Amino acid sequence: MKNIYQTKLAKIIDIKKEAEDIKLFTFKFVNKKDQTRLDFTPGQYFILSVLGFGEAPFAYSSSPEEKDYFQVCIQEKGTLTSGLFKLKKGDKVGIRGPYGNGWPKEIFSKRNLLLVGGGLGLFPLRPLIRSVVLAPQKFKKVQIFYGSRCPELLLFKKEYKLWQRYTDLCLTCDRRSRGWKGRVGVITTLFDKVKLVEDPVVLVCGPPIMYKFVIQKLKELKFKDKDVYLSLERRMYCGVGTCQHCVVGGKYVCKDGPVFSYKEIKEMPQAI
């Protein structure tokens, strides 16, 4: 019988600082077969373990097209991340997964996409953006709304030029600040300022407070519930719907999500 808690060893091959307490880790499985067999859908997650610090779930930040490594962008926030942030290039971690359901990949090639990311909510959207950059033929039009509190907290800045070649990237910062010449206002203001891509499926990830306002805006704009997807964050241990920590409205975020359509979310009290 397979042990679902057995992890596979992965080596840290690169660490990049993205912000004060945010780092982009690049991993490669120690066993070659584990690396070549790695396949996931953007929006799916894996469980990362640092011995002595336990385990925690993280969304992939690289795309499935990147075959030689995988990446995850992490903010130092809890027990596990405090252990991870002490590690250096060459150190090893344990990985199990992929788990859950990612963004609805069956519509990627059929519909225009509007990605709405707030703050760290860009992490699970980045694999999709990387896919668009690496395999643009698989997608129709892609528009990105990305909002941050201040310019310093905008993530993946160095990649924007590349993203802009393949997507309509629209940035906004909540507050006016020195040196920021871009748009100012919370993310929902972009819907009034920017011409929306035609009839898109909307993929949203951000803090819970953002969901309320984005959903409100999308309703005003008469978006269909089934055309809106959100990714939820919850505490998780097992990853397979047993430990109960991630339950919301009768569903398990770990195996039924983390991505849900708004149609499903509406039936799940206290989901957002």
Added chain:
Amino acid sequence: MKPQQLKKLLVYLSKDYTIFGPEKVGDRLLIREIKDAKKFKLVNKKPFYSHKEFLIPSSQTLFNYDKNKLLKPRIKRKQVLIGIPVYDLKAFTLLHEVFEKDVYFQEIIRNIILIGHSPVPEETTFYEDYEEHILEHLRFDIFLEFKPKGEFRVFTGSEDGQRILEKVGIKDYEHVEYAGAVPEEGLAITEKIKQKLVKSSKNTKIWKELNKRCIVCGKCVISCPTCFCFNIDDEPAFEKNQGSRIRDWGVCFYEEFSEVAGGEKFLKTIGDRIYNWYDHKFVRIPNEYTLPGCVGCGRCIEVCPANIDLRKTFRDLKKLLKSKKL
């Protein structure tokens, strides 16, 4: 089967197995190791706690680690659990389904002999539907039905059970073929009603009232034979880079149960968490496994220091339904 034969059976088993059964400790009936099988007497009472701890240990080592190596400990303990009332067997049958793909649970259960017995009507126990035919949907090796004069009617539910009885020379048993956990007719209508009641009561005052009374001690969860939530954490050893990855029982009533890094909690009030407990037992488990998540042992009622009574909650839910507030 005569009482002497039960002694003979236990003496035989004690050669290869460690036996755990109910023993009077103070005024409580607790599960203890039966060191002298000859002296053991199976009493007609419900143990204060179930044998759950033996199937899903309250603290279980998933791995011992050394640098980057994870080593899974082998579980070889051979145990006999005796004194399991039929509702606890029902709970363990559910755990079997829940942990079907869990290598740790499967290893433990492979080396355990379960000896169940018929229930005793008690004040708090609301398990009423004990009938012979339910045995085919329960996981057990040997089942003892209490008869007058300390005698038992004996059933076997596995090949292990048959083999053991044959070895001891107990011939007057009936074999029950396990027909899967779920009866053909599916979930009982009484359970379907409970499911509906809980499901439609999310926003009623019932949970707000319980919110005021519950003191979040977690005793109901610990004593419940079906509660199986867990946490997984690492416990470093004194030696550098060594330690264990441990799976502990979780308590869904605790505030941090739904807390994510950064401090956000999703089950915010005690009422939210009590509702979640009922939702798990009466809505989600029946949905996922077509089995009731509450077996009616009544332990949660007995241990609650705030006198929260599941039976009263359901009476209140029914009243709400009648008054059309549900």
